[in-house]
Amino acid sequence: MNIMNEMESFLSEKGAPDIEQFIDKNLQITQQIYAYLEARSWSQKDLAKALGKSEAEISKWLSGTHNLTLKSLTKLETILEQDIITTPQMARHMYEQVRFVKVNVYASVNVPVYSEEYIELNTSKPYKLQLLKAS
């Protein structure tokens, strides 16, 4: 194997499955936290203040390789007022309750069209939306 292939194959090889899963989940979680922070226009400093932790500690929590405890995660969920982890069973339960979704469609600046409809969720058929001219 030549030198370049050796480096490439190192990166493409899979490691221990538990480590792969650990990194994958950890990055998913930190990405979710960063998204919540961005939505609130919060910096890591704001989060540290809200949690009563040092900035260095929060930076470590959000590094993507830190072993966050469930206790730390629930503290974060409480402060951010959002779920960070939702199990598949809980997600199914939550979304089974949704029967109707409101759809607003805005299109084209030159020919303004506007549609506001309630559609019943039915996974067995595709949805067709009719675009109406704004009155």
Next chain:
Amino acid sequence: MDQLNLKVNTFVILLPVTRFKRITYYTVRVEHDDLPLFTKFIKRHASPEFKEDMDLIRSWMRNLGEKIGASTDYFRQENHAHAIPPSIGLTKKGCGLRLYCLRVNHRVVILFDGGEKTSQRAQDCPIVAPHFELANRLALAIWRVLDEGQLQTNEYDDLVLVPNLKIAL
């Protein structure tokens, strides 16, 4: 680590390693050396003793490469250079290995060499100190050629490799 003779002009050559959806990884080879720095790192840590740490670094690099990109949040700042992984990880002892690199932008990461960090400050660790020093010299040299326009990025923020470009340290 082989000591570089910094009294004479030392040049490095930039080499692509692999391209993922969101990150292209590069490395450098010191002129007259047989192996690029990242290959040296892989070879020196191929023993079972480092398997867990290497798995962690590899998985982390691939995940960022495929899904996230080189966000600054996920790199340790090491003066002018960077290092991975950013924090202690899965194992009780944490990840002792440091791989020095340069995060150029969200698309480009240039991998150097590294080792097992045994003290709080990289400069105080006999194993990683030379890698830390070299990574910082390399980082400054690469920023210099980028600033001077000898090395450029394309519309996707990836590097445009120039054949035979030798970067002076």
